[in-house]
Structures are given as C-alpha cells and as structure tokens.
Amino acid sequence: MGARIGYAVVSAVLVVYFVFVGHRGVVLILHGTWVSVALGLAALVLPLIGAWFLWHSTRFAQQAGRLTRELEAEGGLLVDDLPRAPSGRIDRDAADAAFARRQAETEASPEDWRCWFRLAVAYHDARDTARGRRAMRHAIDLHAGRAPAAPGRN
Numbered sequence: 145m146g147a148r149i150g151y152a153v154v155s156a157v158l159v160v161y162f163v164f165v166g167h168r169g170v171v172l173i174l175h176g177t178w179v180s181v182a183l184g185l186a187a188l189v190l191p192l193i194g195a196w197f198l199w200h201s202t203r204f205a206q207q208a209g210r211l212t213r214e215l216e217a218e219g220g221l222l223v224d225d226l227p228r229a230p231s232g233r234i235d236r237d238a239a240d241a242a243f244a245r246r247q248a249e250t251e252a253s254p255e256d257w258r259c260w261f262r263l264a265v266a267y268h269d270a271r272d273t274a275r276g277r278r279a280m281r282h283a284i285d286l287h288a289g290r291a292p293a294a295p296g297r298n
Contacts, residue, residue, distance in 0.1 A: 151202075151205070155198060155202070158194060158198055159195075159198075161191075161194075162190075162191035162194050162195055163191075165187055165190055165191050166187070166188060166191045168184075168187055169183075169184040169185070169186075169187030169188035169191075170184065170188070171184070172184030172187060173185065173188075204277075204280075204281070204284075207284045208280050208284065211257070211261055211280075211283060211284065211287055212261075214287075215258060215261060218258075220258055222262055222265060226238045226239060226242060226269060234269050236270075236271075239266070239269040239270040239271070240270060242266050242269060242270075243263075243266040243267065243269070243270045245266075246259070246262050246263045246265075246266035247263060247266070249262065249263070250262075250263045250279075255286065256286070257283040257284075257286035257287040258283075260279050260280070260282045260283035260286060261279075261280065261283040263279045263283075264276045264277070264279035264280035264282075264283060267279055
C-alpha cells in the first residue's frame, strides 16, 4: 500500500509540474517574439512527453497488478524465499539459479502468460529490470490475447 501512495504522490507532483511548465510555455508564446514563441513551443513539448510517459507507466503498473492478483487467486504466485543479504538485496547466485529455472519453464511453454510473468519476476530478482519489463509486457500481451512480438531473451 505504501508503494501506491508513493506513486500517487509522485504522480501528483509531476502533474503539477506539467501544468506549471505548460503555463510558462503559453506565457512565452503569448509574448510574441520569435525567440519566446520557439521556447514556449519547446516548453509545451516537455509536459506532453511527461504526461504520455506517466500514463504509459501507470497503465503498465495496473496491468501487471491485474496479472499478479489473477495469478495469486490461482495459487500460482511464486513465494519469495530467495536468500537475502543483511541489506535486503537478493543473493545474486540464488537469483541466477531461479532465473535459469524460470527461463527453462518459459521456453517449454512460450504461449503461457504465467511463465512469462514468473520470468519477469526472475529478471527483476536478477537485477535486469529492462528485460523484466519486456517479459512482463509480453505476459500482459499474451494474457490480453494480443500477438506479442517475441522479446529478446539475451
């Protein structure tokens, strides 16, 4: 629950920032000189890109959360029993071993979104968040019945 509150607070701060920057962009455009209009247009692009990124990230988190709840209801959610260092970080060797099992499971059932979900978690545990996100996107697409492009597994 704390992560959701944190995400909501950061999102609200970003929206306020987007409004502030957008307002400044409009003020610059209304100033009317060619330099201020160019800077104003550039300032308007930043909130648009930021808003798109925020929307995209929020949608991804909601879809991944939906898959988590469904997998948990089925009893297929993995138990987080990997050994950890005193700092709380997952032991790298244990994460790599778990990753190898999840990768083999996914290669055996490449059309099962559950396998891709568990592989995404294994990527995350192995500290490869970029590939973990791609694997989770693949799981979301499979779950939705969309034909996903095969993500790189290297």
